[in-house]
Amino acid sequence: MVLWRNLILGIAIFILTIFVGVYGINTFYGKAPQYNDYCPNVIPQTQAECLKANGTWTDYNSQIPAEKIPASATAPTGYCDTYTYCQKQLEAAEKPYYKGIFIIAVPLGIVIIALGLLIFGLEAVALGLMTGGVSIIIYGAGSYWRFADDVVKFVLSLIGLVVIILLTYYFNQRLKWNLFGKKNPVEEKKSKKK
Numbered sequence: 001m002v003l004w005r006n007l008i009l010g011i012a013i014f015i016l017t018i019f020v021g022v023y024g025i026n027t028f029y030g031k032a033p034q035y036n037d038y039c040p041n042v043i044p045q046t047q048a049e050c051l052k053a054n055g056t057w058t059d060y061n062s063q064i065p066a067e068k069i070p071a072s073a074t075a076p077t078g079y080c081d082t083y084t085y086c087q088k089q090l091e092a093a094e095k096p097y098y099k100g101i102f103i104i105a106v107p108l109g110i111v112i113i114a115l116g117l118l119i120f121g122l123e124a125v126a127l128g129l130m131t132g133g134v135s136i137i138i139y140g141a142g143s144y145w146r147f148a149d150d151v152v153k154f155v156l157s158l159i160g161l162v163v164i165i166l167l168t169y170y171f172n173q174r175l176k177w178n179l180f181g182k183k184n185p186v187e188e189k190k191s192k193k194k
Contacts, residue, residue, distance in 0.1 A: 047059070105140020113129070117130060
């Protein structure tokens with residue numbers, strides 16, 4: 001019964017840690033660039049409208065033989081690709097924004113993992129915080145990942161791996177007391193057996 005209770009509490013802490021981390025970052029860092037701010041909601045129907053919207057006009061008549069076009073055709077004579085140009089603008093605005101998210105989220109996730117490892121002796125709280133910290137790291141890295149070069153991805157992954165290994169090693173070798181002066185439950189059980 002206690003195991004299930006701790007598991008459920010750990011999952012709840014995990015989910016709430018993600019919410020607090022992600023919404024906290026978004027609240028204090030600002031909103032991401034929005035697609036509608038860069039790409040028009042209206043699809044241009046004529047070549048003039050398309051050029052005005054910085055689009056690329058493709059004429060159907062140049063692709064279809066004249067004898068196949070009915071004389072009474074009132075359908076559009078082509079289509080406008082506004083996505084190519086506006087998507088580049090959107091990505092140019094997203095890159096520095098998501099780099100900032102990455103720079104905030106990864107250290108925040110590591111700090112939350114460290115808090116779970118080093119401060120909280122209660123397993124449900126520690127497990128919830130550590131998994132929440134990992135999720136915040138994934139959120140930060142995932143948002144910037146498509147903009148980063150392979151070398152940057154490799155270095156960041158290596159640094160993250162080394163930090164987590166060092167934290168895990170330190171946690172497993174640390175003193176028998178946590179920062180609140182309480183004896184580590186695992187060490188306490190070991191000392192009672194002796």
